[in-house]
Amino acid sequence: MVETIYNATVIGKILLTPDLMILRLKTDTPRNEFKAGQYTTIGLLAKEARSTNSSVPIEEFEPDFLIKRPYSIASAKNDIRDFEFYISQVKSGQLTPRLFNLSQGDRMWIDDKILGIFSLNDTPKNNNIVMIATGTGLAPYISFLRSHIAEHPEIKMAVIHGAAYPWDLGYYSELSFIQNVFKNFFYFPTLLKADNNWTGLRGYIEEHLKNGILEDVGIEVNPEKTHFFLCGNPKMVDSVTDFLALNNYTKHQSMCPGALHIEEY
Numbered sequence: 328m329v330e331t332i333y334n335a336t337v338i339g340k341i342l343l344t345p346d347l348m349i350l351r352l353k354t355d356t357p358r359n360e361f362k363a364g365q366y367t368t369i370g371l372l373a374k375e376a377r378s379t380n381s382s383v384p385i386e387e388f389e390p391d392f393l394i395k396r397p398y399s400i401a402s403a404k405n406d407i408r409d410f411e412f413y414i415s416q417v418k419s420g421q422l423t424p425r426l427f428n429l430s431q432g433d434r435m436w437i438d439d440k441i442l443g444i445f446s447l448n449d450t451p452k453n454n455n456i457v458m459i460a461t462g463t464g465l466a467p468y469i470s471f472l473r474s475h476i477a478e479h480p481e482i483k484m485a486v487i488h489g490a491a492y493p494w495d496l497g498y499y500s501e502l503s504f505i506q507n508v509f510k511n512f513f514y515f516p517t518l519l520k521a522d523n524n525w526t527g528l529r530g531y532i533e534e535h536l537k538n539g540i541l542e543d544v545g546i547e548v549n550p551e552k553t554h555f556f557l558c559g560n561p562k563m564v565d566s567v568t569d570f571l572a573l574n575n576y577t578k579h580q581s582m583c584p585g586a587l588h589i590e591e592y
């Protein structure tokens with residue numbers, strides 16, 4: 328495999344912490360329009376250098392082997408050449424240490440295909456939307472909001488984002504801005520390890536749900552009225568799924584519609 332396999336250029340890299348970044352790519356040719364919430368696959372050749380803060384596992388790749396992984400698209404559905412991703416570094420991983428070593432102007436590979444059923448397409452127009460994430464599981468919701476927030480003034484939308492520290496809250500400014508502009512949108516960041524300077528929510532997402540955080544803003548936990556989206560840490564997904572099952576939610580599948588949508592990383 329030769330380097331001409333690369334078909335995109337890095338046009339932006341925002342390092343939020345040493346292990347968390349927003350990466351923007353421009354593709355050489357446009358992709359087809361996609362649904363907000365879908366994912367695509369990106370990759371780098373094994374010969375590319377790893378970041379200096381990653382660990383160095385024993386790797387047995389040929390230099391021209393393409394290492395590729397799926398990532399949720401954070402950009403809006405009609406941006407078919409400029410793609411944004413929200414990525415955390417797995418220090419012992421194969422691809423992310425190479426992604427974290429990229430600079431603006433570097434070349435890389437991105438798939439033609441955009442896939443996934445984690446989208447708002449199967450959600451009834453009059454249903455509220457609750458988007459729950461830990462960490463980079465927030466990415467598909469940024470695409471949802473950038474693509475659709477202005478279309479749905481009649482329903483309520485909420486993002487509950489769990490993280491450890493304030494600096495792990497990617498897109499905090501954008502989500503706070505949307506909350507200020509759209510009266511039907513509610514943003515609930517909740518932190519596990521913040522110091523006393525943090526005056527917002529603390530603790531686990533499922534505890535806030537049990538304590539009625541959504542009912543307080545007029546969102547009913549009822550599958551006839553509200554669709555839930557979950558993306559992120561498997562423990563969070565399991566415990567919120569258990570809570571929702573007690574409220575008669577079933578998982579949405581292509582052949583079997585439900586009001587609980589789950590993206591597993």
Ligand SMILES: Cc1cc2nc3c(=O)[nH]c(=O)nc-3n(C[C@H](O)[C@H](O)[C@H](O)COP(=O)(O)OP(=O)(O)OC[C@H]3O[C@@H](n4cnc5c(N)ncnc54)[C@H](O)[C@@H]3O)c2cc1C
Binds near residue numbers: 397413424591
């Ligand atoms: C549909 C889909 C969408 C995804 N979207 C995103 C996204 O938007 N942002 C994002 O950062 N990731 C996303 N992922 C995960 C991503 O595809 C990679 O698995 C991840 O970035 C690790 O890749 P790697 O090559 O560095 O690690 P690998 O070499 O694949 O993994 C090394 C080891 O680390 C473990 N590991 C994998 N991920 C993590 C993690 N997050 N934390 C700790 N250990 C881990 C693996 O189990 C493995 O044992 C998504 C996955 C799927 C299936």
